[in-house]
Amino acid sequence: MMEETLKSWIEESRRIVFFGGAGVSTESGIPDFRSPDGLYHQQYDVPPETVLSHDFFLHRPEVFFKFYRERMLCPQAKPNAAHLALAKLEREGKLTAVITQNIDGLHQMAGSKKVLELHGSVLRNHCMRCGRAFDLSAVAEGEGVPHCPCGGIIKPDVVLYGEPLDSEVLDESVEAIQNCDLLIVGGTSLAVWPAAGLINYRRSARLVVINKTPTPADEKADLVLHGSIGQILGKICEI
Numbered sequence: 189m190m191e192e193t194l195k196s197w198i199e200e201s202r203r204i205v206f207f208g209g210a211g212v213s214t215e216s217g218i219p220d221f222r223s224p225d226g227l228y229h230q231q232y233d234v235p236p237e238t239v240l241s242h243d244f245f246l247h248r249p250e251v252f253f254k255f256y257r258e259r260m261l262c263p264q265a266k267p268n269a270a271h272l273a274l275a276k277l278e279r280e281g282k283l284t285a286v287i288t289q290n291i292d293g294l295h296q297m298a299g300s301k302k303v304l305e306l307h308g309s310v311l312r313n314h315c316m317r318c319g320r321a322f323d324l325s326a327v328a329e330g331e332g333v334p335h336c337p338c339g340g341i342i343k344p345d346v347v348l349y350g351e352p353l354d355s356e357v358l359d360e361s362v363e364a365i366q367n368c369d370l371l372i373v374g375g376t377s378l379a380v381w382p383a384a385g386l387i388n389y390r391r392s393a394r395l396v397v398i399n400k401t402p403t404p405a406d407e408k409a410d411l412v413l414h415g416s417i418g419q420i421l422g423k424i425c426e427i
Contacts, residue, residue, distance in 0.1 A: 209376025242350035269422025271298035312345035
């Protein structure tokens with residue numbers, strides 16, 4: 189019944205915005221690095237949030253890149269039904285933006301054009317000395333700290349803990365949420381700030397939350413669906 193309600197709201201809407209998190213990517217086989225597992229606890233003596241911090245990157249780059257390659261890069265991953273459903277809604281002129289906390293580029297791989305990446309992308313990298321751009325292979329291949337021919341360290345274009353979010357991406361995200369008529373929040377526990385606070389810019393739009401577990405936004409949502417984001421959106425959009 190709730191899925192039928194969401195389907196009717198999608199059919200009625202013309203300015204849908206999707207705000208998503210790690211739960212969208214885990215269904216493509218990309219692990220949520222916050223989830224405890226044997227591999228992490230066996231090999232690292234500090235929390236992932238520490239390893240992925242700006243200060244840690246500067247002072248212990250060898251450990252940073254070891255963790256980054258093992259836990260953050262999944263080049264074999266493919267878009268799932270959620271990614272494909274959102275791309276379809278955009279092609280149909282219903283969805284105006286995807287706002288994502290993920291850094292894997294799967295939304296673009298699925299065909300989405302308007303993707304606002306709050307935390308950057310593993311697909312983009314740059315030399316910290318000369319600014320030269322590099323693709324994923326420059327960091328994914330090899331061992332140790334990747335260097336540019338000029339000698340500078342190649343840094344992934346991802347937002348590390350302790351670094352600010354891109355102000356232009358933030359502004360675009362706020363504008364998209366303010367102007368939407370349906371805001372779908374999916375695959376996120378809304379625990380990472382300041383990204384989680386973006387949904388507070390919603391004006392009169394309906395708010396739908398799709399997540400496997402409860403979120404802080406459930407009580408203010410117009411509709412809450414607990415389950416797989418890929419299964420729910422895939423069924424509604426007939427993927």
